Amino acid sequence: MAEALLQTERLTRRFGGVTAADAIGLMIAPKEVHAIIGPNGAGKTTLIGLLSGEIVPEEGSIRFDGTEISGLPVYRRSQLGLARSFQITSLFRDFTALDNVALAVQAHRGHSFRFWHDARREDALRRPAFAALERVGLRDRAGTRVDKLSHGEQRQLEIAMALASDPQLLLLDEPMAGMGPDESARMVHLLRVLKGSVTILLIEHDMEAVFALADRLSVLVYGRIIASGDPETIRTDPAVRQAYLGEKHGTERSGHDG
């Protein structure tokens, strides 16, 4: 297998008595879609926080593209090519969709200690922002303020902002959260289009979407990765079935529903 784009070793973080991340060893190969699944409270969001830098690990290391990043602040990791979307939509509500994406572009093109020129007229910011909006299918909504966008559109915008920085690794924290079936289908389609051009770490509850998209999966239970592998391996792993897919399947070891 190719050199890992992201590799963690013994990544550990406790909150009070709870070990939210327990010696996590995770390997993500370039260009793969790697899904993290696990029951509620398994520590999925903690893991995203550790990788993006919002949560500081107590032990362990994170290597990203050959660099040790576990001591770097959030904005440095973003500059190195690690982009994340948020589980709860987290945008600049009083800016237009295009403004939002242009800000993400701005963070990665030159510095922001420019005080005079109107940034909204800067082609070098607007054009890549437009392109990112187009990629997620929001081109027509470029001039719309974020708080006038539908929930599904806001989630698409989340992806556009993450893409705008031309990242090496996208951390997607439940991109389908709160979506209706139509919106979910559109998001799956969007992620499928992205698949292969950018490495994606996907956290998602929607199992149908996960198994449709992921090249590999890791199963997280109580802060521990209990299994890693391709979808078929995970689907049939007895420990996974026991711990995650529900005890009613745990004893049977047959059937392919999930």
Add this chain to the structure above:
Amino acid sequence: MTASLDPPLNAAPAAVLTARTVFTAGLLAILALVPVYALATGETFGVALFTRTIILAIGAVSLNLIMGYGGMVSFGHAAYLGIGGYAVGILAKEGIGSGFAQWPVAVAASALYALVVGALSLRTRGVYFIMITLAFAQMIYYVAIGLDRYGGDDGLTIYKRSDFGGLINLNNKVVFYYLCFAILLASIFLISRLVNSRFGLALRGTRSNERRMRAIGFPTFRYKLLAFVISGALCGLAGALLANHTSFISPAIIHWTRSGDLIVMVVLGGLGSLFGPVIGAVIFLLLQEGLSRVTEYPDLILGPILLLVAIYVHGGIGGLLEGRRRG
């Protein structure tokens, strides 16, 4: 109006904008004509009142940069008025009367103080940020009281206004008025460029959602700190103007209620709007002046008025602390 042809959603904001623009233009025209009126009628009191209004409006404009566009509620902005003012007063007393020395020192000292306060306070947010800025300003207040050589509690009389050689004569009240007015307009223009630049968008994005800004790769702290320093430097200049205007400087200029006044002006005029602080300063100071003529307790009437405005007109302090902004 062809109201039936316009989509109502588009028509409403345009109408509001127009009313506001007309009001702002009218206000600026009045401010521009104050000395003309005074010269024509011989009533010079208005010039002094409006000079003071314009100077405090510059202070409010500077506060609006960090509060309205950056979401940082500084409750210690009067400290910069004091530092700028004392820079002029102290240098004058020590025999350095040149404005070319006094004003840069006033601005630089304020900027330096802002750098220190900002570096320490910007790591906190919300109420803690407010309290730290207040605490620093109180410290400056007591330092000023302790300056025995410069009048201590009683303050310091400045016998000569800043001297700019043959360039401009500040002793002429009309000239001084128009200088202050020009500085006000220049600072508003400066801020209009600033808030639409890359730096300004980074600052406004941080106000809107700082966590997200860091996630997309912005080191937000340094942009906030720089905005804080720019704001302090501009307010320091207002302090230098104020000392020249009153020919007197005392710790009262740094009193925390003065910091509160500046916040009220900004909120009153509308957070994060370019001319809002000017509108706020004029309304606030005219109300204060007018009410003090008819009653012994102007604050008793002023207070409820401000309260109503804060609650019903601009989304109020609560909206501000949450970082919300009205369309």
